[in-house]
Amino acid sequence: MMKRKNPCLLWLILFIMAISPLFAQKDNIQKKNVVIVLDASGSMRSNMRGTRTRKMEAAKNALKQVLKTVPPDTHIGLLVFSGKNIKDHWIFPLGPRNDQRLNKAIDMIEPGGGTPLGAYMKIGAERLLLERKKQMGYGNFRLLIVTDGEAQDKKLVNLFTPRILSRGIIMDVIGVDMAQNHTLAKKVHSYRKANNPESLKKAIAEVFAEVSDTGTHSVSQDAFEILKPIPDEVVNGMLKSLINTPNDSLDNMKQPRKIP
Numbered sequence: 001m002m003k004r005k006n007p008c009l010l011w012l013i014l015f016i017m018a019i020s021p022l023f024a025q026k027d028n029i030q031k032k033n034v035v036i037v038l039d040a041s042g043s044m045r046s047n048m049r050g051t052r053t054r055k056m057e058a059a060k061n062a063l064k065q066v067l068k069t070v071p072p073d074t075h076i077g078l079l080v081f082s083g084k085n086i087k088d089h090w091i092f093p094l095g096p097r098n099d100q101r102l103n104k105a106i107d108m109i110e111p112g113g114g115t116p117l118g119a120y121m122k123i124g125a126e127r128l129l130l131e132r133k134k135q136m137g138y139g140n141f142r143l144l145i146v147t148d149g150e151a152q153d154k155k156l157v158n159l160f161t162p163r164i165l166s167r168g169i170i171m172d173v174i175g176v177d178m179a180q181n182h183t184l185a186k187k188v189h190s191y192r193k194a195n196n197p198e199s200l201k202k203a204i205a206e207v208f209a210e211v212s213d214t215g216t217h218s219v220s221q222d223a224f225e226i227l228k229p230i231p232d233e234v235v236n237g238m239l240k241s242l243i244n245t246p247n248d249s250l251d252n253m254k255q256p257r258k259i260p
Contacts, residue, residue: 039147084112118156
């Protein structure tokens, strides 16, 4: 007896075929997007252990060296918290790389106040969600956190971390010369220690290497033949992921929790 075709598989194929011309014509919706949340709290003034290099200087040098190698199809946003001379925390708004503007913005960062990491995770993630809406869900979206300490707003970190992850945003964290792993280490997609300037540069470079290795989706004219062998339960899971991946604000939940 011939097995009846899964209607979900047919729906998925039709969906892919319908959107493929749009993706072929609009390369701008396939962009990779990385928002860097950089800790400029007062502790970033201290030297990295065993060196005469301040944590902030190591971070600034590493960012400038790595970011100049980022491919043009990767958009970068640099979000800084607690910098004492920062008027706009978006020192480089998410968009195409501009080395002159980016380096000038990085050079002006000076460590200042506390560590409101949770609040800035939310700001960075919300910007990525907005960009994903513009790109119709297409592309790659990452939040890279570079910090040397635990957050003062831990409740917000605990609140927003699962919400960010549930929206399909990849989270990478680099712990700068920390005595022990950051509490986010076991909650995010990747965690890297950086105990000296060279390892900090390497950690940032590794994250962006992963971004570059992430290919964009492509659709074949033989979509049906390619997808036909896929088991029904896998197809159903793919559809569920397409339909249910939330793209709304981090504040919008079925049972919202009060933010302190």
